[in-house]
Amino acid sequence: MGPFRRGALQVRTASKAYPIHLGEEPAADVFRGILERFANRKIAVITDSHLAGAYQDALHGAFADAGREMDLLILPAGERSKTRGVKEKIEDALLERKYDRGCLLIALGGGVVGDLVGFTAATYLRGVSFVQVPTSLLAMVDSSVGGKTGVDTPFGKNLVGAFWQPEAVYLSIDFLKTLPPAEFLQGFGEILKYGFIMSPSLDRRLAKDREAILGGDPAALLPVIRESLAIKRDVVGKDERETGGLRRTLNFGHTAGHAIELLSRYRLSHGLCVSIGMAIEADVSVRMGLLAPAARDTIKERLRSYGLPVSVPRAMGFPALYSAMLSDKKSGADGVKLTLLDRLGHCAKGPAKDYAIPVPQKILAEAFAGARK
Numbered sequence: 088m089g090p091f092r093r094g095a096l097q098v099r100t101a102s103k104a105y106p107i108h109l110g111e112e113p114a115a116d117v118f119r120g121i122l123e124r125f126a127n128r129k130i131a132v133i134t135d136s137h138l139a140g141a142y143q144d145a146l147h148g149a150f151a152d153a154g155r156e157m158d159l160l161i162l163p164a165g166e167r168s169k170t171r172g173v174k175e176k177i178e179d180a181l182l183e184r185k186y187d188r189g190c191l192l193i194a195l196g197g198g199v200v201g202d203l204v205g206f207t208a209a210t211y212l213r214g215v216s217f218v219q220v221p222t223s224l225l226a227m228v229d230s231s232v233g234g235k236t237g238v239d240t241p242f243g244k245n246l247v248g249a250f251w252q253p254e255a256v257y258l259s260i261d262f263l264k265t266l267p268p269a270e271f272l273q274g275f276g277e278i279l280k281y282g283f284i285m286s287p288s289l290d291r292r293l294a295k296d297r298e299a300i301l302g303g304d305p306a307a308l309l310p311v312i313r314e315s316l317a318i319k320r321d322v323v324g325k326d327e328r329e330t331g332g333l334r335r336t337l338n339f340g341h342t343a344g345h346a347i348e349l350l351s352r353y354r355l356s357h358g359l360c361v362s363i364g365m366a367i368e369a370d371v372s373v374r375m376g377l378l379a380p381a382a383r384d385t386i387k388e389r390l391r392s393y394g395l396p397v398s399v400p401r402a403m404g405f406p407a408l409y410s411a412m413l414s415d416k417k418s419g420a421d422g423v424k425l426t427l428l429d430r431l432g433h434c435a436k437g438p439a440k441d442y443a444i445p446v447p448q449k450i451l452a453e454a455f456a457g458a459r460k
């Protein structure tokens with residue numbers, strides 16, 4: 088029997104339908120599965136230096152078994168690779184090696200590789216196919232699904248990009264065995280977010296099974312990943328390009344989080360920044376009279392129980408954070424707009440009956456001051 092016997096979740100967006108294969112097979116089997124499915128394509132594997140170290144042998148083995156040569160592009164690991172400059176280098180390498188429109192790119196890595204390779208696939212020869220093989224917890228539950236691709240600029244994160252859906256997502260939690268513990272933890276920022284914005288039942292499960300989940304027990308972790316993915320799948324299925332408003336709910340914690348990430352010059356990881364951002368935006372929800380203080384306290388406690396931060400680094404002044412939030416692409420000319428909660432597991436709708444609620448600068452200043460204690 089081939090890999091991923093457990094079956095797949097189907098994503099159906101306006102532009103494309105594709106499967107998320109979800110399981111716990113070893114890396115070599117994952118690669119074999121992809122080579123079987125895309126037997127006639129010219130394939131380039133694009134990954135980062137950490138993953139190449141851990142999985143090069145498995146890749147070589149799978150390609151050799153299939154009687155194929157392996158073309159591997161290795162990028163320096165880390166957010167600093169998610170740039171227009173690195174994208175250009177990938178494009179030049181593909182052009183030099185004569186990759187045509189029928190090719191397939193494999194994005195093997197975390198969110199950085201996924202976003203970068205996805206964006207490259209979106210524009211290379213006006214668009215080629217790619218598959219996501221997410222290897223970080225964050226990429227598994229969030230960035231590998233939904234088709235948002237892009238790069239960072241000195242003006243902010245993800246400011247240049249495209250919506251471009253993969254052909255498939257091959258997700259095996261076996262990759263988590265080599266993921267550094269701090270990277271594993273930051274993935275829970277996004278998982279907890281799904282509970283906070285949309286799923287009281289996921290939130291309860293995360294509270295009840297915390298030890299087994301944090302211990303990486305597949306019986307506890309796989310259902311949590313599946314439930315997170317099902318939420319993301321449903322949201323992007325209804326609102327692929329964030330035009331109907333629903334996809335905006337996924338932004339909870341991200342406007343404040345992205346500002347912190349930018350000011351840390353990307354030294355603080357995305358998941359940690361989103362965790363602090365969620366603590367702040369939950370507090371803003373309370374200060375706006377939408378959320379009960381007890382719900383905010385539960386959110387902060389849940390984040391802490393997963394080892395995630397809820398305080399803003401002291402060195403970051405409010406004026407700089409505010410200006411970074413204004414430059415976030417989700418803010419408008421009329422100030423900062425946030426996704427806020429009106430109860431645990433539910434997002435509030437604002438005056439325009441959408442999930443982008445204008446927040447006065449004074450309330451933001453108070454919430455940031457409160458998060459410094």
Ligand SMILES: NC(=O)c1ccc[n+]([C@@H]2O[C@H](COP(=O)([O-])OP(=O)(O)OC[C@H]3O[C@@H](n4cnc5c(N)ncnc54)[C@H](O)[C@@H]3O)[C@@H](O)[C@H]2O)c1
Nearest residue numbers: 137164165197198199200222223225230235262265266270
């Ligand atoms: N497209 C989207 O919808 C979306 C959603 C959320 C986040 N993102 C983006 O995702 C990025 C963050 O993703 P990330 O946290 O995965 O970052 P990352 O890709 O930099 O991975 C984090 C670190 O873990 C290492 N790593 C990953 N998997 C590994 C494994 N199995 N074994 C050993 N090392 C491994 C990487 O080499 C890197 O050093 C950000 O750029 C963020 O903007 C995109």
